[in-house]
Amino acid sequence: MLERAGLIARSVPGRTHTCRLDAAPMHAGMEWIRHYERFWGGRLDALQAALEAEDDAARPSHKSRSQR
Structure with a gap:
């Protein structure tokens, strides 16, 4: 779900899944809320x-x- 929302980016080098947080979409959401x-x-x-x-x-x- 987080990946589809653009909040995390996943890479799969071999059998290891690495996820990285991308907070940019959260900033846009916070601006909307403000x-x-x-x-x-x-x-x-x-x-x-x-x-x-x-x-x-x-x-x-x-x-x-x-x-x-």
């Missing part, structure tokens, strides 16, 4: 702020009727 982490992080922060603002607006005021 992109979406920033994308969704910003969206989720905005959603949290909107929900908190909605909660604040829905809470009854702490002022008594005489102070209004």
